[in-house]
Amino acid sequence: MAVAVAVATAATGLAGTAFAAPSTSAERSAASAASNATAVVEAARTAAFAHASATGVSKGDALHAQDVMIDPEGARHVRFVRTHDGLPVLGGDLIVHLDGKLSYTGVTRAAAHAVKPAAAKAKLTAEQAAAKAARAAKGDARSAQLVLDARGGASALAYQVSVADKDGSHTVVVDAISGKVRSNTPDQDEFLSPKLLDTLRERGESADPATGAGSTAATSGLVGSRSTGAAAYPSAAKGTGKTLFVGTVGLTTTQTSRGHYQLKDPNRYGTETRDAKGSYTEKFSSGSKFTNTSNVWGNGKTTSRVSAAADAQYGITKTLDFYKSTFKRKGIANNSKPAQAMVHWGNKVANAFWDPTCNCMLYGDGDGQMFKKPLVVLDVTGHELTHGVVEATANLQPTFVDSDGNQYGEPGSLNESLADIFGSNVEFYAKNSKDTADYLVGEKLGLAQKFLRRLDHPSLDKLEGTIDYWSADTYYTEVHAGSGVSSHAYYLLAEGSGKKTINGVNYNSPTYHNVTVKGIGRTKATAIYYRALTRYMVSTTDFHQARTATLKAAKDLYGSNSTEYKTVDKSWAAVNVTAANTPRAH
Numbered sequence: 001m002a003v004a005v006a007v008a009t010a011a012t013g014l015a016g017t018a019f020a021a022p023s024t025s026a027e028r029s030a031a032s033a034a035s036n037a038t039a040v041v042e043a044a045r046t047a048a049f050a051h052a053s054a055t056g057v058s059k060g061d062a063l064h065a066q067d068v069m070i071d072p073e074g075a076r077h078v079r080f081v082r083t084h085d086g087l088p089v090l091g092g093d094l095i096v097h098l099d100g101k102l103s104y105t106g107v108t109r110a111a112a113h114a115v116k117p118a119a120a121k122a123k124l125t126a127e128q129a130a131a132k133a134a135r136a137a138k139g140d141a142r143s144a145q146l147v148l149d150a151r152g153g154a155s156a157l158a159y160q161v162s163v164a165d166k167d168g169s170h171t172v173v174v175d176a177i178s179g180k181v182r183s184n185t186p187d188q189d190e191f192l193s194p195k196l197l198d199t200l201r202e203r204g205e206s207a208d209p210a211t212g213a214g215s216t217a218a219t220s221g222l223v224g225s226r227s228t229g230a231a232a233y234p235s236a237a238k239g240t241g242k243t244l245f246v247g248t249v250g251l252t253t254t255q256t257s258r259g260h261y262q263l264k265d266p267n268r269y270g271t272e273t274r275d276a277k278g279s280y281t282e283k284f285s286s287g288s289k290f291t292n293t294s295n296v297w298g299n300g301k302t303t304s305r306v307s308a309a310a311d312a313q314y315g316i317t318k319t320l321d322f323y324k325s326t327f328k329r330k331g332i333a334n335n336s337k338p339a340q341a342m343v344h345w346g347n348k349v350a351n352a353f354w355d356p357t358c359n360c361m362l363y364g365d366g367d368g369q370m371f372k373k374p375l376v377v378l379d380v381t382g383h384e385l386t387h388g389v390v391e392a393t394a395n396l397q398p399t400f401v402d403s404d405g406n407q408y409g410e411p412g413s414l415n416e417s418l419a420d421i422f423g424s425n426v427e428f429y430a431k432n433s434k435d436t437a438d439y440l441v442g443e444k445l446g447l448a449q450k451f452l453r454r455l456d457h458p459s460l461d462k463l464e465g466t467i468d469y470w471s472a473d474t475y476y477t478e479v480h481a482g483s484g485v486s487s488h489a490y491y492l493l494a495e496g497s498g499k500k501t502i503n504g505v506n507y508n509s510p511t512y513h514n515v516t517v518k519g520i521g522r523t524k525a526t527a528i529y530y531r532a533l534t535r536y537m538v539s540t541t542d543f544h545q546a547r548t549a550t551l552k553a554a555k556d557l558y559g560s561n562s563t564e565y566k567t568v569d570k571s572w573a574a575v576n577v578t579a580a581n582t583p584r585a586h
Contacts (some may be wrong), residue, residue: 037068044078044096047104055094055107058114060085063094067334067393069535073556074100077535079393082115084148089115090160090173091151093395093538108549110538111150117157122146122176129159129179133172136181139165141172149173149182151397151540158182166280167346169357185401188353188362189387189415191380191442193480194404196452196464197350200370208372209446211244211307212300233257236266239295241310244302245377245444247434249314253295263290263297263306263313268320269331269338273313275305276342282358287342308343308374312363315381315426316341322382322422322429323389327530332385333392339385343374352380354387361385377444378435382426386419394537398479406478410542413474413482418533420453420483421490425526438505439491455491456507458484469512469576470543472583485543485575492517493571494525511574520567528553528568544582547572 045063048055057063067079075097082092094109124132130141144159157176162169173182200206239253239261254264264272274287281287290297290309298307316339323329330336340360345353349364350371361384365374390396396418399409420441428437435444442452449462458466466484467477474482491509496519499508511517519525528550535556536549550568558564572578 036070040068040070040076040098040102041065041078043102044076044080044098047098048080048094048096048107051104051107055096056109056111056114057082057094058116060116061089061092062086066093067534071535071556075105075556076100076102084115085120087146087148087157088160089148089150090158091149091397091539095535095538097535108536108538110540111155113150113153113155115148115150115155117148117155119157119177122157122159124159124174124176124179126159129174129176130161132174132179132181133159133161133163133184136174136184137163137165137170137172139163139170144174146176147173149175151183152399156182162187168280168353168355169282183401185398185407186405187357188355189384190405191352191375191384192350193406193464193478195406195478196480197370198404199463205448206370206372207446209245209377209444211302211373234262234266237261237295239263239297241314242296242298242300242304242307243311243314243376244298244300244307244373245311245435246314246430246432248300249310249432251297251310251313252317253297255295256291259293261292261295263309265313265317268317269336271313271316271320271338271340273309273316273341273343275309276345276362278344278347280346281342282355282362284340284342284358284360302373305344308363308365308376311374311376311378312341312343312361312381315376315378316361316385318378318430319382319385319426322426325429326425326526329389332388339388343376351375352384354384354391356388356391359388371445373446375445377442378430378432379423379427379441379443380445381423383419383423383441386422387415389422390415390418390533393534394541395539396537396541397539399475408476408478408482410474410482411540412479413477414486414537414541414543414546416479417483417486417490418529420455420487421526421529424455425522428522436503436505438503439495439507440505453480453483453487455487456495456509458488468510470581471576474543485577486546489547489571489575489577490525490529492574493520493528493567494522495519497574512576515570515574517567517570517574520564524558524564527557528564531556543577544579547577547579 048057062083063080069077079095082089091110092115097106126144130144134141142162144161147160149156149158159174161172169187172184234254237253237255239251241249241251252265252267254262298304298310343363345362348367350367351364352375353362396411396415398407398412401407439455440451453461459468464481466481470485497509497511497517531553532549536552554565554568
């Protein structure tokens with residue numbers, strides 16, 4: 001994930017502001033919503049400075065609104081990024097909480113310390129910092145920007161540098177005084193970590209998943225798929241996707257003229273899949289449009305380049321529909337903008353990515369040896385697009401990254417966990433008979449252990465060494481392996497502990513100290529985790545802070561004396577995350 005701070009337009013502080021409107025009332029007009037949001041933002045900004053001892057806001061700080069959330073119960077929440085003396089602050093994000101009368105009720109902040117740096121003047125030039133960043137990331141450095149790095153318990157003047165190579169880009173942060181590389185983070189969020197790929201190579205394991213699954217029931221078509229029959233073009237049309245992994249599905253496409261169609265969904269903000277044609281481009285506009293005269297996309301086999309595109313388009317639109325139907329979220333960033341994807345990305349790339357640089361999904365075709373098919377399965381898409389949702393909300397960041405690109409630290413693990421949680425929910429939402437909804441991740445990749453990760457008993461994943469319970473060592477655990485802590489807590493909250501069979505899949509979820517947990521159901525558990533993500537998590541949230549966030553979310557939704565609230569607390573205790581063992585320093 002990129003660590004760049006996006007500062008909203010200074011004139012209003014509301015560029016890209018998103019709203020979570022009450023699901024029980026009619027949607028407000030854009031004008032009244034914007035007016036209301038402006039008042040909420042100003043109240044939150046004023047409260048942040050008035051309660052500086054709690055919020056950590058100080059002289060020289062400016063707060064730029066990224067998100068405004070208005071709860072059905074009346075509470076308001078404003079997510080801010082911060083600048084200090086005009087410089088973007090990494091790790092300076094915070095959420096100010098207000099009641100229905102716009103009175104201050106609390107804050108969630110990423111940095112627990114002042115963001116003012118010890119030194120105010122850089123010793124390195126931008127050119128020197130760019131050169132150091134280029135060497136660290138082994139690529140070509142772009143412009144270097146002065147920032148304040150408030151991550152890791154201290155604040156320092158630094159340069160943030162974007163470094164590109166043929167495989168993607170990195171964001172490198174270089175200390176402006178010492179020249180030390182403070183962080184070197186891949187911008188693309190890879191589904192398969194370098195560590196996992198090394199493990200598969202060492203085992204000599206290959207994955208060749210079955211494709212051409214056949215037809216599905218008519219109900220697998222997309223909600224809103226229709227043909228307008230209009231003479232005016234472009235117009236929506238009802239197409240058919242013959243996918244690699246989920247059979248024959250309905251796709252809403254664009255009829256561009258009489259008898260001509262494009263793989264672009266006008267009913268979902270213009271969401272589109274294109275062909276990268278083996279290039280490593282991170283510009284969606286460089287991808288080639290998929291067009292045809294039949295409105296049938298693919299043949300269910302890799303012999304058609306379009307089959308993978310049909311999978312991608314289906315998965316993306318199902319993910320959008322899940323978020324909109326479940327949370328009223330309008331697009332990945334909740335701004336009614338299209339989701340985009342490119343298939344056939346790169347040369348023999350055995351991975352899939354969420355790429356903040358192009359704000360799109362990138363799918364490799366596999367390397368032909370270890371992974372022999374494109375990575376376009378449904379839960380991979382749900383997982384990766386959820387990284388986009390996390391980026392647009394809490395923007396959870398890894399704590400550190402090793403020289404091979406493996407990411408570590410609890411916020412990064414929480415990010416991966418949320419991607420697995422909501423990715424599995426996309427499967428449950430889609431109800432596709434060719435891809436059974438389950439709490440397994442990557443079960444259609446063709447791996448020998450029959451899945452990549454699983455939420456009920458994470459440590460059954462021997463490939464990544466995923467963990468079931470928290471310990472002090474979790475800080476040093478690779479993020480995909482560490483994701484098991486909160487994924488396990490979520491599963492226990494939804495389904496409970498012990499043996500059960502769901503949709504024909506057998507589960508047997510253990511707990512720390514063998515406590516028994518009775519689940520509250522997937523619908524409520526998912527609502528709690530989504531509210532926690534959007535209202536109470538910030539870029540540095542760890543597992544103990546995630547516990548607090550989900551408890552606050554459960555209190556909002558169901559009350560502090562509710563079974564739901566008590567079960568949230570118990571589910572975290574069942575993975576060894578408690579108030580009593582909270583580390584003193586995060």
